[in-house]
Amino acid sequence: MTEQQSNGLPFVHANGLCESKRVGPGTRVWAFAHILPGARIGANCNVCDHVFIENDVIVGDDVTIKCGVQLWDGLRVGNRVFIGPNATFTNDMRPRSKVYPDAFLQTVLEDDVSIGANATILPGIRIGRGAMVGAGAVVTRDVPPYATVVGNPAVIIGYQDTQSSQTASAERPRLGGADALGAKIGSRIELGVSNCFLERLPHFSDMRGSLTPLENGKGLPFVPVRNFLVYDVASSRVRGEHAHRKCEQFLVAARGGVSVVVDDGRSRAEVRLTDPSVGLYLAPMVWGIQYKFDRDSLLLVMASRPYEADDYIRDYDEFRELVNR
Structure with a gap:
């Protein structure tokens, strides 16, 4: 450890070039890295x-930038970000060549x-918290926040667990409905996310087909508007x-299958809806995501209130702030 490191100051390797004066304490700049004067780098990077x-x-x-990465004008990197080798930003x-926009x-x-x-990130994109x-x-x-994306073009294949200082992140159950709940009408699984739950609805089958009635108090926890x-x-x-x-x-x-993520800002669960006799209750102030739709899927949504634009929270950071209040 050099004297600079022991004093908490940034360390720059003898073969590194750091022209910026705004580099936080504890940050290490290794050989053949080059930081231009206007860049701002935090602590412990x-x-x-x-x-x-x-x-x-x-x-x-607390950012890690692995070998062979170039960070171009216009990039904003949050705390505790990991950037893998040869990741490419645009x-x-x-x-x-020689033609520059007014602003990048x-x-x-x-x-x-x-x-x-080796991931490639197109310009003007926002990658959400924990993704x-x-x-x-x-x-x-x-x-979106906490999403896992792969492929070209990248698509969502899942969501990361949430960790919180207030409550540990719950294991995300992946429930197909029938296997988890059994056939008994009214059986319920609490998801550990706000008041969200899965419930087995009334259902009847005979040689003529199957029927799932939806009545208030018999599966439906509210009168739908x-x-x-x-x-x-x-x-x-x-x-x-x-x-x-x-x-x-x-x-x-109602038909096919869809995966649903519910998130109350402290814990998170993911369920797979595939059975029309299973209902998922989403409480207020729960962030909801639906993805992995089957080709022929048909999702029925019942709401307790009419459409009200002011009732929606569409920014995840705003949602977290409201929850923390």
């Missing part, structure tokens, strides 16, 4: 060999994001991604 950082770049605390949708597009990596090796980008993925649009259907959703697309301040919802996969 690790800037590995052959990293280049341009002027209009802001990097938070800042111009239509680059031409801003790309944002929120806190706790992980970028896999994970798989190795080699090509990210062409915004990534608004009902709607979600269908023809491509498997690569995501629905929901919002919370309601007051509105309660009840979801039934």
Whole structure:
């Protein structure tokens, strides 16, 4: 350990070049890395060999930037972000040699994001808190908080567990309905996320077919004011991604299957709805996401209130702030 490191100051390898004066204590800049004067780097970061950082770049605390990464103008990196080897960032949708835009597009990596090796991130994209980008993925649009994306173009294949100082993150059950609940009408599984639960609805089958009646007090926990259907959703697309301040919802996969993530800002669960005799209750102030739609899926949603634009919370950071209050 050098004297600079022991004093908490940034360490710059003899073969590294750091022109910026705004580098936090404890940060290490290794051989053949180059940081331009305008860049701002937080504390306790690790800037590995052959990293280049341009002027209009802001990097938070406790960030790891592995070898062969270039951070171009317009990039904003949150705290505790991991950027894997040779990950590629871009800042111009239509680059031409010696032709520069008035301002470069801003790309944002929120806190706790992980970028896999050789991933490519298009300009102007926001990657949400806690998201994970798989190795080699090509990210062409915004990534929701805690999502895991892979492929070219990148698609969501799952969601990361939430960790909180207030409550430990729950194991995310992946419930198909029938196997978890059994056949008994009224059986219920509490998800450990606010008041959300899965419930076995009344259901009847004979040689003529099957029937699932929905009545208030017999499966439905409220009198629905608004009902709607979600269908023809491509498997690569995501629905929901919002919370309601007051509105309660009840979801039934009338046909096919869909995965639903529920998140109260402290813990999170994921369930797979595949059975029309199983309902999922979403309490108010719960962030809901629906994804992995089967090709022929038909999702029935019942709501306790009419459509009210002010009841929606569409920004996850705002949602977390409201929950923490």
